Amino acid sequence: MSDPSEGRPPDAGALSDQILAAEAERQAELAAGPAILDDNQLPGVGAKELSLREAISIGGVSTIVLLGALDATDALGISAMGLLGPDIQQSLGVSDAVLGTITAGGNVFIVAGGLLLSRIADNSNRARLVALATIFWSAMTLLLGFVQTAFWFFIVNCAIAFGRSQTHPVQGAIMADSYPIEARARVYAAKDVAGRSGAFIAPLAVGGLVSLIGGDDAWRWGFIAASIPTLIVGAAILFLTDPPRGQFEQRSTIGETLTGMKPGPISLGAAFQRLFKVQTIRWVFMAAVAMGFGLISDGLFLNLYLDERFDLGPFERALANSTPGVIALFMIPFVAKWYDAFYRRTPPRALALLGALFFPMAFFTVLQLLMPSPLTFAVMTGLKALFAAPAFSLLGPTLANVNPYRMRALGSAIGVSLVFGVGGLGGAILMGLISDATSPRTALLAVVPAAMIIGGLLTINGSRHIRADLSLVVEEIKEEKAERDRMRADPSDIPVLQLHNIDFSYGPVQVLFDVDLEVARGETLALLGTNGAGKSTALRVAAGLGIPSRGVVRLNGRNMTLASPEQRVREGIFLLPGGQGVFPHLSVLENLKTSAAIVRSDADSKPDIAGRLDRAFELFPVLGQRPKTPAHNLSGGQKQMLALARVIMHDPEVLIIDELSLGLAPVVIQDLLTVVGRLRDAGQTMIIVEQSLNVALALADRAVFMEKGHVRFTGPAQSLLERDDLARAVFLGRDAATDPPAHGDEG
Numbered sequence: 241m242s243d244p245s246e247g248r249p250p251d252a253g254a255l256s257d258q259i260l261a262a263e264a265e266r267q268a269e270l271a272a273g274p275a276i277l278d279d280n281q282l283p284g285v286g287a288k289e290l291s292l293r294e295a296i297s298i299g300g301v302s303t304i305v306l307l308g309a310l311d312a313t314d315a316l317g318i319s320a321m322g323l324l325g326p327d328i329q330q331s332l333g334v335s336d337a338v339l340g341t342i343t344a345g346g347n348v349f350i351v352a353g354g355l356l357l358s359r360i361a362d363n364s365n366r367a368r369l370v371a372l373a374t375i376f377w378s379a380m381t382l383l384l385g386f387v388q389t390a391f392w393f394f395i396v397n398c399a400i401a402f403g404r405s406q407t408h409p410v411q412g413a414i415m416a417d418s419y420p421i422e423a424r425a426r427v428y429a430a431k432d433v434a435g436r437s438g439a440f441i442a443p444l445a446v447g448g449l450v451s452l453i454g455g456d457d458a459w460r461w462g463f464i465a466a467s468i469p470t471l472i473v474g475a476a477i478l479f480l481t482d483p484p485r486g487q488f489e490q491r492s493t494i495g496e497t498l499t500g501m502k503p504g505p506i507s508l509g510a511a512f513q514r515l516f517k518v519q520t521i522r523w524v525f526m527a528a529v530a531m532g533f534g535l536i537s538d539g540l541f542l543n544l545y546l547d548e549r550f551d552l553g554p555f556e557r558a559l560a561n562s563t564p565g566v567i568a569l570f571m572i573p574f575v576a577k578w579y580d581a582f583y584r585r586t587p588p589r590a591l592a593l594l595g596a597l598f599f600p601m602a603f604f605t606v607l608q609l610l611m612p613s614p615l616t617f618a619v620m621t622g623l624k625a626l627f628a629a630p631a632f633s634l635l636g637p638t639l640a641n642v643n644p645y646r647m648r649a650l651g652s653a654i655g656v657s658l659v660f661g662v663g664g665l666g667g668a669i670l671m672g673l674i675s676d677a678t679s680p681r682t683a684l685l686a687v688v689p690a691a692m693i694i695g696g697l698l699t700i701n702g703s704r705h706i707r708a709d710l711s712l713v714v715e716e717i718k719e720e721k722a723e724r725d726r727m728r729a730d731p732s733d734i735p736v737l738q739l740h741n742i743d744f745s746y747g748p749v750q751v752l753f754d755v756d757l758e759v760a761r762g763e764t765l766a767l768l769g770t771n772g773a774g775k776s777t778a779l780r781v782a783a784g785l786g787i788p789s790r791g792v793v794r795l796n797g798r799n800m801t802l803a804s805p806e807q808r809v810r811e812g813i814f815l816l817p818g819g820q821g822v823f824p825h826l827s828v829l830e831n832l833k834t835s836a837a838i839v840r841s842d843a844d845s846k847p848d849i850a851g852r853l854d855r856a857f858e859l860f861p862v863l864g865q866r867p868k869t870p871a872h873n874l875s876g877g878q879k880q881m882l883a884l885a886r887v888i889m890h891d892p893e894v895l896i897i898d899e900l901s902l903g904l905a906p907v908v909i910q911d912l913l914t915v916v917g918r919l920r921d922a923g924q925t926m927i928i929v930e931q932s933l934n935v936a937l938a939l940a941d942r943a944v945f946m947e948k949g950h951v952r953f954t955g956p957a958q959s960l961l962e963r964d965d966l967a968r969a970v971f972l973g974r975d976a977a978t979d980p981p982a983h984g985d986e987g
Contacts, residue, residue, distance in 0.1 A: 311407070424640065525654070531598070740791055
């Protein structure tokens with residue numbers, strides 16, 4: 241007699257219990273994630289105090305002097321643009337909105353240039369790049385003094401912004417790698433004092449020069465004068481030495497600086513994804529967008545306000561805006577010394593207090609714009625600067641501590657791009673429109689205070705994650721050292737492809753947990769598991785289609801974690817997705833020729849396309865009989881053959897096959913298995929994901945079994961058959977989570 245419950249839908253209560261149990265299990269897995277280290281195990285935390293003089297002697301005086309001087313010359317150019325805005329507006333005949341758009345256009349090029357130059361900097365000599373960009377920027381500043389129309393003013397200003405775009409990201413990376421963590425805030429502050437000294441002197445110098453010369457076109461001399469010191473400093477930076485990347489984090493963690501490790505390529509998209517998975521950086525980046533709305537165009541619209549409200553000339557505007565900032569110069573070193581000491585004790589509270597500094601800035605901005613005279617305006621400006629100067633000076637070293645050291649410049653550039661490209665651009669346009677419709681004061685009151693409050697709250701929220709993020713920095717450095725030691729001990733033991741400590745999430749849902757797998761040269765590895773186990777996701781991470789929040793992907797010992805899929809293809813990692821590996825509207829021959837055109841990065845010459853075509857048609861005679869047939873007219877089995885032939889045309893270092901037999905007839909599967917077997921016998925390194933245990937084990941030397949994002953078994957393929965629980969899970973889809981993880985004999 242049949243069971244009356246068969247065929248019925250599951251009971252709602254039972255289904256709810258299953259869902260709640262699964263969610264409880266997932267939360268338990270998340271809670272058991274990477275351990276948060278004690279404070280004395282984190283880089284720079286719990287260390288003894290280091291004086292500023294000792295820190296500078298370690299990193300060298302020339303670095304901080306030249307980069308500080310460059311900050312000062314940068315302030316000279318910025319001051320000229322903001323201070324002379326009303327004069328430029330009158331001379332060129334443009335509105336507030338147009339002037340704001342010119343400023344915003346420069347912000348766009350700061351974003352684009354910063355991303356481009358930082359990507360170059362993370363893979364080359366950073367000091368030389370800073371020098372060349374600075375020389376270009378000085379030449380464009382000189383040219384700006386001679387333009388005659390608003391259009392050319394916009395173009396040259398964008399070129400200046402491109403040259404200046406390296407200022408924060410690339411220089412910040414050099415500073416972080418030049419000076420110890422224990423005094424990093426004070427060193428950054430010393431450099432910032434130089435820049436702010438320039439910001440104080442520059443408006444007075446530019447305003448005084450323009451007032452002295454007089455006339456409608458006197459503003460041009462401000463830019464001509466600003467170009468000279470910029471050129472001198474840029475030429476001097478050519479002689480700086482680029483410091484080793486991450487040396488102080490490594491010394492603090494493992495007691496030495498790692499050498500002999502060839503860094504892998506870093507793509508912009510992968511860097512962006514990885515950085516936004518560092519929680520501290522993600523929250524501070526969001527804060528930066530909010531603050532960019534209020535601060536990037538703040539100087540321009542304050543000068544427009546002073547011109548409209550009090551009818552002040554360039555020199556008087558400089559006095560009202562800049563003189564009070566002198567007070568902040570004396571505050572920065574004291575706050576930085578306090579911050580270094582506080583950070584060594586408790587990084588979360590240090591960052592939270594830093595975020596709290598933005599709230600008084602909002603308050604004093606309102607008071608600043610309500611003052612009845614230039615004198616009282618200047619007093620409020622000084623009080624605002626007391627909080628603004630330390631806050632912005634110390635955010636840089638804090639983020640440098642949690643930013644992965646191999647992409648410090650690019651990480652900073654992404655932050656700057658959010659400040660200028662999103663916040664700055666939006667704020668400039670928004671305040672320009674409000675100003676044209678009402679007044680500069682209304683625009684400032686509507687945007688700046690709200691931006692400061694939101695930015696402060698987001699920064700405080702990010703402080704909750706800094707200890708966990710610093711723990712990941714330690715883990716990555718220790719893992720890198722272990723891999724270097726392994727390579728030195730036995731170079732032949734280095735796997736062709738390695739995934740180590742991989743965590744991966746789709747949005748808030750984590751699907752891979754501490755995944756480890758390796759495949760040796762010439763080995764065929766079967767990756768098995770139930771539906772939803774994470775097999776295909778692990779392959780996507782290997783191929784660069786997903787960026788892990790934790791862990792590393794290596795090819796022949798080289799870190800490829802942040803390489804794009806295209807870069808991995810050039811290095812020899814090829815993924816054959818199940819059932820979707822052809823161009824349907826191209827012929828068989830066109831599909832193969834398209835694939836043959838891709839050249840591996842280690843290739844000595846152009847590919848032998850004719851030879852590769854002959855090999856493909858030899859492996860798949862049926863394709864050779866239909867070279868002009870469009871791919872969409874092929875059968876399912878022939879499409880899979882063509883997809884496999886396309887990948888083989890690349891001569892892959894690692895061939896990753898996802899669901900080779902998916903939806904195919906047994907006779908077609910047998911033909912494909914014959915080809916894959918020939919590739920295995922020829923020494924092709926392969927990873928095969930298969931639902932069919934028989935198919936996988938017929939080809940594999942070794943097997944990895946996954947379940948619910950965890951690796952449950954690693955060992956010889958035949959040993960998997962001895963685990964009845966795992967074999968049944970593959971065949972029947974039954975969970976094996978209640979069984980302990982197993983590892984076969986690797987020998």
